[in-house]
Amino acid sequence: MAIDISTLNYDETGHVKFHSSCSSDLEQPVFDAEWQRRAFGLAVALSEFGHYAWEDFQRELIAAIGSWQSAPDDEKGRWEYYRHWVTALDTVVRRHGLLEEGYVNPEDRD
Amino acid sequence: MSELFAYPDDREEASAAQVKALEALLIEKGVITGSTVDKVLGYFESEMTPLNGKKIVARAWVDPEFARLLATDTPKAIAQLDLPEGMAGAEGEHIAAVVNEPGVHNLVICSLCSCFPWPVLGLPPYWYKDPVFRARAAREPRVVLAELGVELDDDTEVRVWDSSGHSRWFVVPARPSGTEGWSEEQLAELVTTESMIGVALPGPAA
Numbered sequence: 640m641a642i643d644i645s646t647l648n649y650d651e652t653g654h655v656k657f658h659s660s661c662s663s664d665l666e667q668p669v670f671d672a673e674w675q676r677r678a679f680g681l682a683v684a685l686s687e688f689g690h691y692a693w694e695d696f697q698r699e700l701i702a703a704i705g706s707w708q709s710a711p712d713d714e715k716g717r718w719e720y721y722r723h724w725v726t727a728l729d730t731v732v733r734r735h736g737l738l739e740e741g742y743v744n745p746e747d748r749d
Numbered sequence: 750m751s752e753l754f755a756y757p758d759d760r761e762e763a764s765a766a767q768v769k770a771l772e773a774l775l776i777e778k779g780v781i782t783g784s785t786v787d788k789v790l791g792y793f794e795s796e797m798t799p800l801n802g803k804k805i806v807a808r809a810w811v812d813p814e815f816a817r818l819l820a821t822d823t824p825k826a827i828a829q830l831d832l833p834e835g836m837a838g839a840e841g842e843h844i845a846a847v848v849n850e851p852g853v854h855n856l857v858i859c860s861l862c863s864c865f866p867w868p869v870l871g872l873p874p875y876w877y878k879d880p881v882f883r884a885r886a887a888r889e890p891r892v893v894l895a896e897l898g899v900e901l902d903d904d905t906e907v908r909v910w911d912s913s914g915h916s917r918w919f920v921v922p923a924r925p926s927g928t929e930g931w932s933e934e935q936l937a938e939l940v941t942t943e944s945m946i947g948v949a950l951p952g953p954a955a
Contacts, residue, residue: 669872674765679872680790681772684781687789694914701861708880716760720863720878725764732771737780744780 675721682728689745691735699727699734793867796833799942802869802919804830805846806945807937810924819846819921827869844869847910848921849947854901856894856947857910857918858886864912866919870942877946887911897948920947927953 670676686693703723707715736742775781805827809816819826823846844866847855859865860883865873876882886893890907894900901907910918922944928936943949 669874672761672765674768676790677772677786678764678768680786680793681768681775681781683793684785684789685775688781688785690780697862697864697914700863704862718880719760722760722764725767729767729771732775738774738778742778742780 671721675724678721678725678728682724682731685732685737690737691731695735696727696731699730700724703727703730793872797867798871799869799945800937801832802866802942802945803937803940804832804933805869806921806940807933809846809848809921810928810936811933816848816921820848843915843917845916845918846921847908847918849923851923852904853906853908854894854899854947855908855910855918855920856886856890857912857920858883859912860884860887861911861913864914864917866912866917869919870945874942894948899948899950919945921945922947922951925951925953 670679682696685691686696700723703726707718707723732738772781772786776783776785805819808830809819815826815829818829823844826846827844847857849855859877863873863878865877882893887909890909891901894907910916912918922940924936925939928939939951941949941951944951
């Protein structure tokens with residue numbers, strides 16, 4: 640689905656809808672589903688406990704979103720932010736070898 | 750079933766399964782414990798909320814000295830307030846305030862992904878992460894602001910701040926007129942998350 644970035648849409652209450660899945664209503668839940676909430680928590684937790692720098696996660700998130708944006712319109716699929724989040728999480732976990740044999744937690748390192 | 754209808758549900762289930770498996774593997778391998786993610790989420794949901802930003806802005810409105818420090822060394826200013834522990838973590842070390850003043854309106858976006866000052870504003874609203882908002886706010890901020898109801902004079906400069914891993918911006922809006930003598934608590938009530946992103950102005954004093 641191509642994204643029309645020329646106009647803003649409004650819902651029936653007059654709130655702006657930048658996209659069919661979002662509006663300016665701050666009362667809306669931050670997460671659509673529990674898996675999105677856990678993916679958020681997992682990415683932050685791994686960074687907070689020193690398994691990777693947050694910048695490393697951000698770099699992968701930017702890359703995941705970038706490849707979605709540059710994909711042909713007919714291959715894009717709809718915008719799903721947390722799909723990209725999960726792609727980034729998966730990549731950063733793999734790149735830092737967190738699931739490999741012999742991985743040592745930061746607190747157990749010399 | 751046609752691919753059109755199968756696709757969103759399948760993707761949703763696949764994502765949920767992928768996240769669940771990843772967490773389980775990381776627990777099994779001893780990288781995290783079974784309660785690690787819940788602890789982090791609980792902290793974000795109870796402590797890292799826009800309430801912190803509201804208190805910071807209200808203090809800046811009543812204390813010019815604090816306002817000056819906030820603009821020049823945001824983390825140092827925030828550390829002076831009685832806010833939850835950990836304000837300097839979770840990217841709090843990169844927080845930077847920009848101040849609205851006569852003739853200058855600030856707008857915060859993240860054109861690459863979704864950088865946001867979590868410790869002071871909580872998690873970003875949906876539209877902040879949306880490609881349409883990100884693209885249009887960068888290209889034609891004045892038009893987007895007008896569509897959102899923020900009408901600016903032609904001679905008011907719009908400054909767009911692109912958050913990144915190095916700086917996570919938030920806006921200190923101008924204090925509404927008619928609030929002379931208000932307490933910090935009363936003033937904080939006027940501050941909204943949207944006004945601290947720059948897509949709205951704080952409500953007029955009743």
